[in-house]
Amino acid sequence: MNNNSQIIKNYVRNIVKKNNKSGSVLFHGLSNAPKLSVAQRAILMLNCYDLVELDPCGKCNACERLKTFNHPDLHIVLPLPNEKKIELEAIRLWKQNVVKNNNLSLTGWKKIIASNLGTEKELIIRSEAITKINSVIKLRNFEAKKRVILIWHAEKLNSVASNKLLKMLEEPPDETYFFLVANNKDELLETIKSRLERIYVPEKLCSTTLTLATKAKNMENSKNVFMFDDINDESLNKFKKWMRACHSKNIVDLFDLNLEISKNTKNGHKNFMSFCSEMLSFCVRYIIYKKETVERVIDGGFVNKFCKHLSLETLFKLLKKTERAVYLLERNANAKILFLSLSIEFFKIFDENKL
């Protein structure tokens, strides 16, 4: 790991850096990981009037209002029971409760709704909520530098809502950010996932570093503030070697890699395959958005070269196969056999690649 926390911090900063016109980010992690806090911090970074080296001041007009989620350009989408009448009251209740507890769980939220609004209906994000956002983004911002659409527990989007959201993510409007927060990224549509920058938020975050008024200096001293999905040189080099070997059908290199796999622990290999799927998803976004943020975080030279030779369709195929492999590894597939059969499938995908 080469100074991972710094890389991750830069990554978040790049996502929200001033001259970026729009962005779509997924903050994911286990249920007790402070994903909403991290997302909220990014919202403040986008809108603070008095940034200290890109860190929010916590005191200006924008920070004050965003701390309580009360800002006319912050649009919140929540899983709700299917009852139109209670929507406004539910959003008010949510704000009131997450200010007290940023890690409010879905079960906790359900209880709050039941006791305050007297309904125990299933909580879902329905297409009406997304339609509403679609009309909002056609209007100009009231006052914020960047408008933010915050979708809490995005895994609760139903399929119609997901498809509507996908259309918006395909052509993100200027000055607008989509921030999705979810426990399990695998419950999101593949097509949506591939359009999002992903930030994995670990459970153990130093809570003081997330205090909104924290000064930039404290941020510098803290370790592992944000964890992006395991970027490290070793995995990256292995990924490069693997892609090159599949592209050129270099059996010797593949044999080397397979030997390494047999030395790896089961989790080690699964983590590597997850890393590969993150990398491929990165490349998909790179082609779609051509964002320079990609180059700053990961070996940009490689990403650029790799993507230049591949069509979006090819990358999607590689991504799908890799994600399938992660799924199978989680279900105890034999790592060596899986790796070889996957590599052979990749030979074919590379062969069929048409630009």
Ligand SMILES: [Zn+2]
């Ligand atoms: Zn501020």
